[in-house]
Amino acid sequence: MITFESVTKQFPGGTTAVDELHLQVPDGEVVVLVGPSGCGKTTILRMVNRMIEPSGGRVAVNGEDVMRTSPPRLRRGIGYVIQGIGLFPHRTIAQNVATVPKLEGWDDDRIKARVDELIETVGLPDGVRDRYPHQLSGGQQQRVGVARALAADPPVMLMDEPFAAVDPIVRTRLQDEFLRLQSEVRKTIVFVTHDIDEAIKMGDRIAILSQGGHLQQYATPKELLAEPANDFVADFLGAERGLKRLALIPVSQVEAAPGPVVAPGAGIDEARRVAETHSSDWVVVVDDEGRARGWARLDELDGRGPVDGVRLRDFELTVHADDSLRTALNALVISRHGVAVRLGDGDRYEGLLTRELLSEELR
Amino acid sequence: MELVAQLLDWFTAPAQWTGSSGIPVRVLEHVLYTVAATGVAVVVGLPIGLAVGHTGRGGTVAVNTTNVGRAIPSFGIIVLFFFIFGIDPVPAVIMLVALALPPIVTNTYVGVRSVAPAVTDSAAGMGLTGWQVLREVEIPAAMPLIMAGIRTSAVQVVATATLAAYIGLGGLGRYIFDGLSQQVLNQVVGGAILVALLALATELALGRVQRLVVPRGLQARSRQAALDAKLT
Numbered sequence: 001m002i003t004f005e006s007v008t009k010q011f012p013g014g015t016t017a018v019d020e021l022h023l024q025v026p027d028g029e030v031v032v033l034v035g036p037s038g039c040g041k042t043t044i045l046r047m048v049n050r051m052i053e054p055s056g057g058r059v060a061v062n063g064e065d066v067m068r069t070s071p072p073r074l075r076r077g078i079g080y081v082i083q084g085i086g087l088f089p090h091r092t093i094a095q096n097v098a099t100v101p102k103l104e105g106w107d108d109d110r111i112k113a114r115v116d117e118l119i120e121t122v123g124l125p126d127g128v129r130d131r132y133p134h135q136l137s138g139g140q141q142q143r144v145g146v147a148r149a150l151a152a153d154p155p156v157m158l159m160d161e162p163f164a165a166v167d168p169i170v171r172t173r174l175q176d177e178f179l180r181l182q183s184e185v186r187k188t189i190v191f192v193t194h195d196i197d198e199a200i201k202m203g204d205r206i207a208i209l210s211q212g213g214h215l216q217q218y219a220t221p222k223e224l225l226a227e228p229a230n231d232f233v234a235d236f237l238g239a240e241r242g243l244k245r246l247a248l249i250p251v252s253q254v255e256a257a258p259g260p261v262v263a264p265g266a267g268i269d270e271a272r273r274v275a276e277t278h279s280s281d282w283v284v285v286v287d288d289e290g291r292a293r294g295w296a297r298l299d300e301l302d303g304r305g306p307v308d309g310v311r312l313r314d315f316e317l318t319v320h321a322d323d324s325l326r327t328a329l330n331a332l333v334i335s336r337h338g339v340a341v342r343l344g345d346g347d348r349y350e351g352l353l354t355r356e357l358l359s360e361e362l363r
Numbered sequence: 364m365e366l367v368a369q370l371l372d373w374f375t376a377p378a379q380w381t382g383s384s385g386i387p388v389r390v391l392e393h394v395l396y397t398v399a400a401t402g403v404a405v406v407v408g409l410p411i412g413l414a415v416g417h418t419g420r421g422g423t424v425a426v427n428t429t430n431v432g433r434a435i436p437s438f439g440i441i442v443l444f445f446f447i448f449g450i451d452p453v454p455a456v457i458m459l460v461a462l463a464l465p466p467i468v469t470n471t472y473v474g475v476r477s478v479a480p481a482v483t484d485s486a487a488g489m490g491l492t493g494w495q496v497l498r499e500v501e502i503p504a505a506m507p508l509i510m511a512g513i514r515t516s517a518v519q520v521v522a523t524a525t526l527a528a529y530i531g532l533g534g535l536g537r538y539i540f541d542g543l544s545q546q547v548l549n550q551v552v553g554g555a556i557l558v559a560l561l562a563l564a565t566e567l568a569l570g571r572v573q574r575l576v577v578p579r580g581l582q583a584r585s586r587q588a589a590l591d592a593k594l595t
Contacts, residue, residue: 049488051484051487051488071487071490072490072491072492073490074490075487075488075489075490076489076490080485080488080489082481082484082485082488083481084479084480084481084482084484084485085481085485086479086481086482086483086484086485086486087482087485088482088486088499088500088504089479089482089504089580089581090503090504090506090578090579090580090581091578091580092580099486099489099491100489100490103489103490103491103495132579132580133580134580145485148489149489158488
């Protein structure tokens with residue numbers, strides 16, 4: 001756990017970067033500091049490993065005041081990843097990753113085993129071991145940066161805009177992999193970004209800061225989006241707050257509507273009746289095993305045979321339990337009938353999502 | 364063509380290769396001046412450059428102060444020293460040190476400063492002490508530039524050490540100054556050729572040293588950078 005108790009930082013010249021900050025970073029969680037430039041987020045992060053020292057108040061890591069531990073000792077127990085990465089250009093990837101274990105005096109076999117393990121963990125090809133940083137792509141270098149920070153298995157990690165320097169596609173991939181990794185290693189992480197979407201995606205909790213290091217709100221992404229504490233926070237979250245909330249809610253959380261469902265053998269009369277009760281002009285055809293076979297428009301049924309006598313239409317987009325409601329909304333908007341079809345494994349029909357259901361969820 | 368024949372005569376005369384004024388002894392004297400001056404300049408200049416580079420303080424002062432050594436005409440100093448100290452190799456070496464210092468201090472300073480801030484920041488952030496940052500990160504990363512400074516200095520010193528002979532000391536300058544006063548052209552040109560060859564040899568030898576002390580990861584890049592520099 002990292003705690004800030006009335007922490008203040010004034011720089012020489014009188015600018016106040018952080019003002020009376022109270023914040024707790026719980027064990028095993030990712031806390032994202034986010035805000036416009038000049039909000040003191042990097043200063044706050046750097047006070048954890050004494051790269052910057054507070055002018056007042058107390059910063060403690062696991063109960064221990066950071067000012068009472070020598071900087072090198074303190075820092076070797078805290079992983080550190082920065083935007084510029086800062087790999088040592090004259091050292092191989094393996095040597096870079098081995099930096100802290102080497103400082104800590106591990107023996108060579110243990111270091112080698114750890115380096116091999118980490119290179120695999122962060123998804124780098126084995127061949128990079130003996131290469132030099134300039135021979136790697138930006139995304140690969142960033143992975144090395146993360147591996148290097150994890151090397152001595154520190155309980156706490158500081159990450160200052162770690163993915164800002166790579167292109168959007170690589171950034172998304174690195175974010176996803178980082179979240180997967182974090183779900184395994186469960187480090188206590190302070191993460192700085194200026195990108196609210198990244199904050200929402202990465203953070204278990206988000207601290208929104210304004211100019212001069214004032215904490216405006218500290219909450220989980222869901223709470224933040226549902227109830228921004230003030231105009232500053234609402235502004236910072238942006239105009240698409242509803243969409244951002246939807247992105248955080250899984251489809252499984254909403255009970256899907258049953259929808260106008262008929263069996264493949266049903267006749268036109270039954271189809272009409274079912275459609276009418278759902279005030280639609282179409283039906284979903286689901287077989288005995290619960291598999292969705294497609295859908296049909298009433299006016300295309302020929303009036304005599306069963307509904308599967310006509311050629312059934314395929315669903316253009318379907319959603320699954322672990323998709324987000326935002327994905328569902330996209331499917332819903334694209335669909336001609338304003339619904340998103342939810343399917344389970346093996347095309348099992350699980351119901352329909354409608355605009356009303358989504359709005360209900362945000363209320 | 365006559366000059367070539369005369370040069371050949373001069374170089375092949377048996378007397379030229381023995382005794383206290385023979386080529387081997389003069390080369391040795393010249394090398395001694397060079398090694399002494401460059402050595403002292405490294406011992407003095409390297410710590411200065413590293414200190415101002417590492418702390419980021421006093422860089423301009425250090426570079427400007429040492430640059431005075433470049434601004435003062437070596438010929439002037441050596442004559443001045445001669446009138447003060449007489450025939451003494453120490454003042455001559457000091458003159459050469461003044462000349463050798465600026466490239467070493469400047470290159471070392473610039474080399475350390477040009478290590479990316481992210482690199483030193485992450486080094487400190489991982490728990491390296493100030494000394495460790497200097498020793499393990501800044502010096503190795505600055506090594507290509509540091510070595511370039513030492514090479515520049517050494518080659519300049521080889522050329523300028525010729526002046527030692529002007530105040531009655533040894534070295535390859537003897538052939539040139541004696542040849543000039545006795546109007547023996549082949550001796551003057553022979554001496555000049557030897558100086559040029561020694562400068563070239565120095566450059567090559569230090570190139571070898573550079574390859575030994577510059578970390579492997581930086582070599583491909585510094586070769587590439589050197590190539591780029593030549594192209595532009």
